[in-house]
Amino acid sequence: MKQFVGTSKNCDLKEAVRGLDSPKLIILCVSEKDLFESKVKELETIYPNIPSIGCVGQSYGGTTVLEKGILVTAFCGDVTVAANVLTDVSKMPVKRIYQFEQDVRQVGGTSSNTVCIDFCSNNDECVLTTMKTVLKKGQIQLTGGTAWEGLVSANGTVYQDACAYAIVKNHSGKVKVYKENLYLRTDKKYIVTKAIPEKDIICELNGEPFQNVYTRECNVTPDQIGNQTFVNPLGRVIGNETYIVSLKEDAGNKAYACYRKVFPKDVVYFLQIGEIDQIVKGTVSDIQKDFKRISGIFSINCLFRYLLFQQNHYDKNYFQQMNDLGTHAGLIGLGEHYNGQHTNQTFSCVVFE
DSSP: OEEEEEEETTOOHHHHTTTOOSEEEEEEEESOHHHHHHHHHHHHHHSTTOOEEEEESOEEETTEEESSSEEEEEEESSEEEEEEEEEOTTTOGGGGHHHHHHHHHHHTOOTTTEEEEEEESSOHHHHHHHHHHHHHHHTOEEEEEEOEEEEEEETTEEEESEEEEEEEEETTSOEEEEEEESEEEEEEEEEEEEEEGGGTEEEEETTEEHHHHHHHHHTOOGGGHHHHTTTSOEEEEETTEEEEEOEEEEEETTEEEESSOOOTTOEEEEEEEOOHHHHHHHHHHHHHHHOSSOSEEEEEEEHHHHHHHHHTTOHHHHHHHHHHHSSEEEEEESSEEETTEEESSEEEEEEEO
């Protein structure tokens, strides 16, 4: 297979697709909400009946970051693809599960050569749980993220309250998904004793108001908690994996709203930032060990990660390292997906041989 990456800082779709011939799947990222629907329709006009998914959001292609602009990523060559959408995901993500099952069955992939790439508008945890019930039968991997502005597209149509997905089977080699955290567990372990998952609010840890615990453990004042998430987010532990929980805003009564759901009885740790360059180089090394040849990489980097890289003057270095691995493009997400889990402040990607 071959991965195509095209960009336009002027939001010119024809510029972004220049040189793209015979795509099997097109992924579109448009930074401007007001332009999204028109660009989705234009893409369908240029490449009619080609499977596609898309979303609103900042993005990157190669070493170019598009805070404003258009990214087109396409897979060409020896791949089998099915693209579609789950609708009404805030209330009933299972509504179109039969279609999802059909699409997975039609592609006919295995755990080693197939991936699901998704863009979700909201209710990510429930959507991923729904998709996992199907994907786990064939141990199909997943990477994806949360769209900006609550808008996604599939096959030329724009949707709200939806999750667009593409099932991609690579006939010319393996695929593998990766997750990278820049944060390490401390020895501060707590049990969530009160939370409001439907509102993404965490109320108590070990029976104590969240705000009291956080300000004490991180030595900050209540009004500093939001910014402190860049240094000390929470880590929700599932098995041996840590999934980051970003803190969003004061929810009153010493509770705090997060960027993902936290549930009563969850085990969480206070995290601290690690050595950024060392961790990134470790991920690059892991990918190099697993792949002697790379056809392409599609990733999702959290907006908070991107801002952290900028603050540390590491953003150019980072995107250069990733592009040196192989053709690299992706979304600056508002949340990240790794197999069946929704996480924050994280990097998730799929690598194609």
